[in-house]
Amino acid sequence: MAQCQSTFDFRLYDFQTKNMKLTLKIWRQKNAAAEGKIVEYPIDHIEPDMSFLEMLDILNDELIMKGDEPVAFDHDCREGICGMCSLYINGEAHGPDRGVTTCQLHMRMFKDGDTIFIEPFRAKAFPVIKDLVVDRSSFDRIQHAGGFISVNTSGNTIDANTIPINKKDADTAFDSAACIGCGACVASCKNSSAMLFVAAKVSQYALLPQGRIEATDRVLNMVSQMDAEGFGNCTNTGACEVECPKGISLENIARMNREYMSASLKG
Amino acid sequence: MAKSALLKSSIAKKVAMALSGLFLMLFLAQHFFINMTSVFSSDTFNSISHFMGNNPLVQFVIQPILIVGVVFHFIMGFVLDFKNRSARPIAYAKNNGAANSSWASRNMIISGSVILAFLALHFYDFWVPEMVYKYVDVSPLDETRYFHELVAKFESPVRTGLYILSFVLLAVHLNHGFSSSFQSVGFNNKYSKGLKNFGLGFAYVVPFGFIFIALFHHFNH
Numbered sequence: 001m002a003q004c005q006s007t008f009d010f011r012l013y014d015f016q017t018k019n020m021k022l023t024l025k026i027w028r029q030k031n032a033a034a035e036g037k038i039v040e041y042p043i044d045h046i047e048p049d050m051s052f053l054e055m056l057d058i059l060n061d062e063l064i065m066k067g068d069e070p071v072a073f074d075h076d077c078r079e080g081i082c083g084m085c086s087l088y089i090n091g092e093a094h095g096p097d098r099g100v101t102t103c104q105l106h107m108r109m110f111k112d113g114d115t116i117f118i119e120p121f122r123a124k125a126f127p128v129i130k131d132l133v134v135d136r137s138s139f140d141r142i143q144h145a146g147g148f149i150s151v152n153t154s155g156n157t158i159d160a161n162t163i164p165i166n167k168k169d170a171d172t173a174f175d176s177a178a179c180i181g182c183g184a185c186v187a188s189c190k191n192s193s194a195m196l197f198v199a200a201k202v203s204q205y206a207l208l209p210q211g212r213i214e215a216t217d218r219v220l221n222m223v224s225q226m227d228a229e230g231f232g233n234c235t236n237t238g239a240c241e242v243e244c245p246k247g248i249s250l251e252n253i254a255r256m257n258r259e260y261m262s263a264s265l266k267g
Numbered sequence: 268m269a270k271s272a273l274l275k276s277s278i279a280k281k282v283a284m285a286l287s288g289l290f291l292m293l294f295l296a297q298h299f300f301i302n303m304t305s306v307f308s309s310d311t312f313n314s315i316s317h318f319m320g321n322n323p324l325v326q327f328v329i330q331p332i333l334i335v336g337v338v339f340h341f342i343m344g345f346v347l348d349f350k351n352r353s354a355r356p357i358a359y360a361k362n363n364g365a366a367n368s369s370w371a372s373r374n375m376i377i378s379g380s381v382i383l384a385f386l387a388l389h390f391y392d393f394w395v396p397e398m399v400y401k402y403v404d405v406s407p408l409d410e411t412r413y414f415h416e417l418v419a420k421f422e423s424p425v426r427t428g429l430y431i432l433s434f435v436l437l438a439v440h441l442n443h444g445f446s447s448s449f450q451s452v453g454f455n456n457k458y459s460k461g462l463k464n465f466g467l468g469f470a471y472v473v474p475f476g477f478i479f480i481a482l483f484h485h486f487n488h
Contacts, residue, residue, distance in 0.1 A: 117360055122357055124354050192351070193354070224276065231277075233281055235447070236372065238368055250450065253455075257451060260276070261279075
């Protein structure tokens with residue numbers, strides 16, 4: 001897994017500062033068909049210990065009190081595990097911290113007086129629905145194309161642990177399975193490539209005996225669906241690996257490339 | 268899987284791009300070693316150049332393969348770049364690419380375009396006159412002409428400067444291209460770090476070696 005570490009330097013942080021004043025530049029777009037634009041919002045009384053989404057909650061409270069339309073943004077668990085929150089913050093997916101989703105990004109990563117750009121994840125395959133909310137169902141369709149194993153669940157299911165798997169493969173498969181499908185890889189990639197996501201899903205199964213049975217069809221179908229969705233091509237910049245909140249490694253993409261070429265020769 | 272689907276797939280294009288890049292790097296390495304002999308011995312350079320210019324296998328098999336490789340690499344580069352740009356129709360208002368990737372990796376199309384322009388100049392300087400000499404004018408074989416032709420080209424400070432600029436961009440291109448090629452063909456394991464370091468060495472030694480050769484002939488003849 002890629003090394004995840006915070007870039008925050010606690011020595012530079014003034015812990016006495018409890019009132020951050022910020023300027024937010026947020027992408028506002030009424031609906032999928034409307035033209036969008038960046039709108040500026042000054043915001044005050046932001047505490048460093050707040051999460052980024054709490055800061056947006058406060059902004060929305062203020063907008064509602066003023067009778068304005070609140071900013072639409074995706075969120076769900078707010079624990080960094082569901083992959084629902086997104087946001088391109090100051091030019092990076094999930095903001096400037098490493099190994100975290102936006103819900104786990106805290107305002108202490110910013111300084112009093114900062115201007116923060118908040119934009120939706122940008123990709124043709126992730127169309128904007130409203131404001132900062134994008135449609136990531138292209139990921140679902142890629143999953144449906146092969147991101148599963150077929151198991152008989154009609155009462156005679158065999159316990160997975162009856163098949164011995166060496167520790168290294170099990171750990172590597174688990175690292176791949178850590179992908180939460182948030183789409184930060186697509187948002188960060190200059191080509192809007194989804195290869196890190198697809199590679200994680202392909203690898204997760206390719207490394208385990210349960211997944212080998214459908215491995216050929218899986219990689220061919222998932223890559224075919226990925227291409228059909230209009231994602232760009234990987235040029236190995238490595239941006240996805242750096243910005244991935246779950247530390248999914250580029251090794252997965254190399255493995256998918258091997259799987260794909262081998263499956264193409266068989267298929 | 269239908270062959271047409273394979274050819275259209277993003278991964279097949281990526282692998283083809285990587286393989287053509289690896290092939291061109293091999294060519295670059297042999298070109299570098301041949302040119303380097305010009306610094307030490309004009310006779311050695313002349314005899315190797317004469318062999319390369321007149322051996323039927325090199326002329327009629329390897330040279331066409333090389334030209335196809337070059338043309339494929341740059342056409343595919345432009346095709347992929349166009350497709351990749353169209354995958355994000357609306358750009359970010361603020362994008363901090365430097366936070367997660369190198370300039371070289373994000374701008375292969377720029378370094379590649381400069382190298383392509385250089386290749387046009389290089390063909391005009393050496394390949395076209397060579398073809399005219401051998402196949403249009405059908406001039407007599409002369410094993411001693413190559414060194415003088417090389418030296419004559421580097422008399423001009425403008426041409427020498429253009430060559431140096433192109434080699435710097437070649438270093439930038441190889442800086443990402445070498446390790447990227449191996450990643451694309453699925454090579455990512457415990458040897459990758461060593462391979463990446465070797466690639467970085469290759470990316471600097473070969474282009475800066477070419478710069479040394481250009482400057483050597485510019486100032487010594």
